[in-house]
Amino acid sequence: MRPDAKRALAAGLLALASACAPEEPRGFELGLLSPAGPGVETAARAAGMTVRAAAPAGAESFGAREEDRMADWSRLRLLVARAAVRGRSGAFFTLPDYPDGRGPADYPEEWQALARVARETAAMRPVLEHGREAAVPLTLPDGVEARAWRFQGRLYVLLVNADSPSAAIPEQSLEPWRALFEVRADARDLLVACGGGRCLPAGRAVWLEGRL
Numbered sequence: 001m002r003p004d005a006k007r008a009l010a011a012g013l014l015a016l017a018s019a020c021a022p023e024e025p026r027g028f029e030l031g032l033l034s035p036a037g038p039g040v041e042t043a044a045r046a047a048g049m050t051v052r053a054a055a056p057a058g059a060e061s062f063g064a065r066e067e068d069r070m071a072d073w074s075r076l077r078l079l080v081a082r083a084a085v086r087g088r089s090g091a092f093f094t095l096p097d098y099p100d101g102r103g104p105a106d107y108p109e110e111w112q113a114l115a116r117v118a119r120e121t122a123a124m125r126p127v128l129e130h131g132r133e134a135a136v137p138l139t140l141p142d143g144v145e146a147r148a149w150r151f152q153g154r155l156y157v158l159l160v161n162a163d164s165p166s167a168a169i170p171e172q173s174l175e176p177w178r179a180l181f182e183v184r185a186d187a188r189d190l191l192v193a194c195g196g197g198r199c200l201p202a203g204r205a206v207w208l209e210g211r212l
Contacts, residue, residue, distance in 0.1 A: 026089070026128065026129050026130075027089055027090070027129060028084060028088075028089060028090055028121075028125055028128040028129055029050050029056070029059060029089065029090030029091075029092070030048070030049050030050070030080060030090060030091055030092075030117070030118055030121045030122075031044070031049045031050035031051055031052055031090065031091075031092045031093075032044050032049055032050075032051050032052075032092065032093055032094075032095060033051075033052060033053070033054065033055065033061060033092050033093065033094045034051050034052065034053050036051065036095050036103065037103045039103060039105055040095065040103040040104060040105050043105045043111070044114075044118075047114070047115045047118040047119070048118050048119070048121075048122045049118050052092065055090070055092040056089060056090065057089070058088055058089035058090070059083070059088055059089045059090035059091065059092055060079075060083045060088050060090070060091050060092070061091075061092045061093070061094065062079045062091065062092070062093055062094070063093070063094050063096070064076065064093040064094060064095050064096060064114070065094075065095075065096035068096075069096065069107075069110060070095070070096060070104050070107070070110035070111075070113060070114065071113070072113050073112075073113035073114075073116045073117055074203065074204070075203070076093070076113060076114060076117045077116075077117050077120065077205050078160065078162065078203055078204070078205045079091060079093075080117055080121055080205075081158060081160050081205030081207075082145070082160050082162060082205070084124075084128055084147070084158060085145045085146065085147045085158050085159075085160045085205075086145070087147070093114070120180075120181050120207075123180075123181075124156075124180075124207060126151065127149050127151045127156050128149070130151065131149030131150060131151035131156065132149060132150045132151070133147070133148070133149055133150075134148045134149060134150045134155060135148065136148045136157060137155065137157070137210075138157065138159075138169070138173050138174075139170070139173065140159070140167075140169065141164075141166075141167045141168050141169065142164070142167075143161060143162075143163075143164025143166075143167045144159055144160065144161050144164065144167045144169070144200060145159070145160045145161075145162070146158065146159050146160070153212050154209060154210050154211070154212055155209075155210035156207065156208065156209055156210070157177070157207075157208040157210070158205070158206070158207055158208075159200060159204075159205065159206045159208065160204075160205045160206075161200045161201065161202055161203070161204050161205075162202070162203070163202050163203070164202055165194075165202050166194050166195055166199055167194075167199050167200050167202075168194060168197040168198060168199050169191060169197075169198060169199065169200055170197070171188045171191060171197075171198050174187040174188045174191070174208075175188065176210065176211060177208040177209065177210060178208065178209045178210075179206055179207070179208060179209075180207040180208070180209055181207060182206070187206065187208055190204070190206055
């Protein structure tokens, strides 16, 4: 075999091996920024969150306050999902101040909002960290961000509509998908009537799971 042919063959084999090699695992952390109080930090770790003095490189940090209390779970979920869909390495929250030395763990309805987001994020971390990125298989309107991963034979898609008031999505495009962490698994039930047809409401983040 001629030397140039050998070089071409070696380059082709190297490219094939690179394409077939598993992607490097990516980390995705959900956590709190300290100080948050020893009781709160213990509860956060028990819920699967990390506690750091500062957000690591590549992660985003947010205030968890909304008016004079902890933001509700849909807002917290949106912030975490937006970080994930934009390829960040995690999402960290600064907790609101509470009177008399109390913390969010002393307000069960508020703490449950954060704990619920922590559970959902823990469930999807294998996809975020070990899934192979794929093309988004949906035609989406302006204002909706999306990212897709293939993991263990299934395709997962994360949709985020941060603030677009009219993000119309063809209902039939959602028919094969199952919505995760929702009251109804049919993804079409998440859409609401809007001027352009049926829209993903502003402020919503949705995980979709495809069929095997």
